[in-house]
Amino acid sequence: MKFYQEITLLPNVGDEIPLTFIWEKLYQQLHLAFVEIIDDQGKVNIGVSFPRYKSGGEKRWLGDKLRIFAESEQALEVLCLAKWLSRLNDYTHMSSIKSVPEHVDGYAVFRRLNKKSNIEKLARRRAKKLDISLEDALAFFKDTEQRQQSDFQASDYPFFWMTSLSSGSKYPVSVVREDVGHHETRIGFSTYGLSLEDNDLRSAVPIFR
Structure with a gap:
């Protein structure tokens, strides 16, 4: 993955809008955006990472940042995040498209x-x-x-809520992070931007500060 955009979540204390609520609304839109670019094999060529991810008991959380990765700058332009997140302008800040640093700290798999x-x-x-x-x-x-x-929800992993478009019911999507050193494998991502799994193969994204 050579290019990325970073989304920062901005909870408004005065309006009592919690971070979990923003994650829910943000991911609902991202899911719709990823569905638009799914290929004929049910895969998405764009993956995500949670730079401030923490897991384990009470310390679990997704953080307040999300990175969207693609192999090309054009892929992110086609995704057009600004269009999908326009209703969340008061609660999110989106960076321009940037190049992934030449030297990264490693790679990690984020999977459901x-x-x-x-x-x-x-x-x-x-x-x-x-x-x-x-x-x-x-x-x-x-x-x-x-x-x-x-x-x-009592598991050790952080999660975000999604709302089913068919039934209207809510369900949690827990996220697991697995560090894989400096080995990058890509088999595709789901419509959550999380790694798909094929036997022992998973898709990794770069990790950096």
Whole structure:
């Protein structure tokens, strides 16, 4: 990835607009923008990173910055972020298109947490906390979608909310970061700008200050 744009989220304390609300509105628009450029294989050629990402317990958060990466300057021009984010001008600041630094700190994969694979981990945590059997804890997560979403938030990973355009219901998208040193592999990105997965292959984006 050779070019990027950076979006800074600007929560307005006076208006009591929290960062989580801005992330939700921002990502709803980004998702629509990425859907417009999806290819015939269901892939997007633009990926994202969260430069101030933190995970683990109460310290988890996405930060207040998002970088949008592309292989070419033209790809970002076609995406036209300014059009999609025009309604968020009071709550976001978008940079011009810039070149990725020649020397970067490394590469990282930002991918969506697989909810199904995470349920067993959460169930073990619940069983230990409540001193119940693992079977009872697993049954709790399989009970209702609402409960699954509630406890899904209790994972160690930060997330943003999305609203389904078909049903109007909200669902969380948890983000996992995996540092991969100085190795860059690209197999494509989803309509969240997050890495797709193909066996052990994932798409990495550059990390720098």
